[in-house]
Amino acid sequence: MNDGLAIDVEGVTKRFGGRTVVNNLAMRVRRGEIYGFLGPNGSGKTTFLRMLCGLLRPDAGRGSCLGYDIRSQSAEIKQRVGYMTQRFSFYEDLSLEENLDFVARLYAMPDRRQAVARSLESLGLVGRRRQLAGQLSGGWKQRLALAACLIHQPDLLLLDEPTAGVDPKARRDFWEEIHRLAAQGLTFLITTHYMDEAERCHSLGYIAYGNLLARGTVEEVIQGAGLTTWEVSGGGLWELAESLRGLPGIEQVVAFGSTLHVSGRDAARLQSSLEPWRKGPFRWRAVDSSLEDVFISLMDAARDNFQQG
């Protein structure tokens, strides 16, 4: 059905009081895919997710979500989509079980009790089911939110920064769960700021100031940026960084632990600018650009464009 695409939209635009927050955005997500949606704060990720699940009406754009028209069939879409909001949005004065039961009722689940029990079970929440949601720690709240999004057995999950403020172990468990569910055929659109999470996605999209700047697999995104990166180590790196910034061809100088990453898209100019420091006390090594190098470069470029335009 529908070429196996869970999300297929184009030209999606949203303005708030004259300010374009999502600009002419196109996105295709295959069924069963984990799609990572990245971009700086305020770039329009949440707004885009809200438009997909019918919380906001796009000002322009067309397309389908799970085969339903995003403009006219938001009721059908809501039935088949689970949306996990950026901010915890369940009732803190209700217990886990009561929260899940409420959600199950909203979706008019025929076998509600079993659905709640199943969802408590599968996410390991049984022991805490009578605990008030407000007393849970960040990791458990996030599990509850995921359980609640899954309870009506949706085909598509929209997760908005699901792992913000969650410890590394809980994050890893969470991603294991995501991959297990994706293997069963669920589609995920996940926003995140973590690079390790981005690398766990099948596909990525990078948005800044409402514009989708890059998309593809991790490799494709890195290749597409055409960034050359040198790693420097040695003493006096801070002074070196200060001198390098702003030289022709040097687009970013970023500290990575005890090393420095110096990158630019024009490999030749980068090389000639670095020449004076090649001897000195520093050790130089050409490295593959990381996803983070690429995203920072994309963001800087977007900001320059944005400020000029």
Added chain:
Amino acid sequence: MKRFAFSPARFWAVVIKEFIQMRRDRVTFGMMVGIPMLQLVLFGFAINMNPKNLPTAVLAADQGVFSRTLVWAMRNSGYFAVTRVVSSEEEIRSLLRLGQVQFVVHIPEDFSRRLLRGEQPALLLEADATDPSATSYALSALSSLVANAFDRDLKGPLRRLQAGPAPVELRIHRHYNPEIVTQYNVVSGLLGVVLTMTMVIITALAITRERERGTMENLLSTPVRPGEVMIGKLIPYILVGYVQAGLILLAAWALFRVPMLGSVPLLLGVMLAFIGANLAMGITFSTLAHNQLQAVQMAFFYFLPNILLSGFMFPFRGMPDWAQVIGEILPLTHFLRIVRGILLKGNGLAEILPELWPILLFIGVMLSLGIKRYRRTLD
């Protein structure tokens, strides 16, 4: 040790921060100015403990000169506005029950003739004493008025009548609350006041809380429709309203011995409309308020005119026209008349209908406003 002393710099930091926050919260800032102004205007200009120009009907079986003098003197006193001239007993009963007049003056047949003969004809004044404070000044004014009203007409040989005992015998019938028990009026009014206060605040908070805690977004991403959320939220509060009403009625009956002449089921039925009006108001506030504090402030802002202009605390007819117009808009004004009408006057459905439709109109206007605002806040 010095570190633990009171630091003016730190204290000043808090002062500055509070001022900045105060300035940012426009609604709260507005309320801080608005509430005192409202109180000033309402207490200063609208409240009048000495109501004048009370609507009065005259049933005159005598058309003599003394009848005319009497009516003229009553008008002139400022307390009585003769708005009706009636001819039948039924008309009088209906005017009083509907609350369209406060007083009815009966001028008996032969009034002028018997007065001339010095027979002290009886002058009957019927008063709607549901709210004793509304009538007390007018009644005492009338007593002194009849003693001297006829002096100018009693000239020449009739002068002797001036000197003797009062030319007429004034009889006053206080209807609906003959023993002048203030509690009857206050307790029955309290029913409306308590419902207004709790219903508006609770509903104003209910939806604002969902928005403030972020749970609204989650709710809206599910198939649930705005109408389902609204009605679903209201039902529990309607029940709460009925529990409150039940308690007050029980206390009115058991503790204060308030008479219940009319049908209590009818009262409970009509109450649904009144509760609905308050919930509609609360929902509208909740769509306007950005946080729970603002919602409470708005509810309080609404509560003030309700208490002061509805006829609960001060006689409605004592207020200037503009205040009466505002009062007529408020559902509480009409509900108070309904409650007092049913409990104290024994009114039935037909007699309360004129007070019912303004409440229904209020619900319609507020609900359409609230739903319109609610829809807009989705985007």
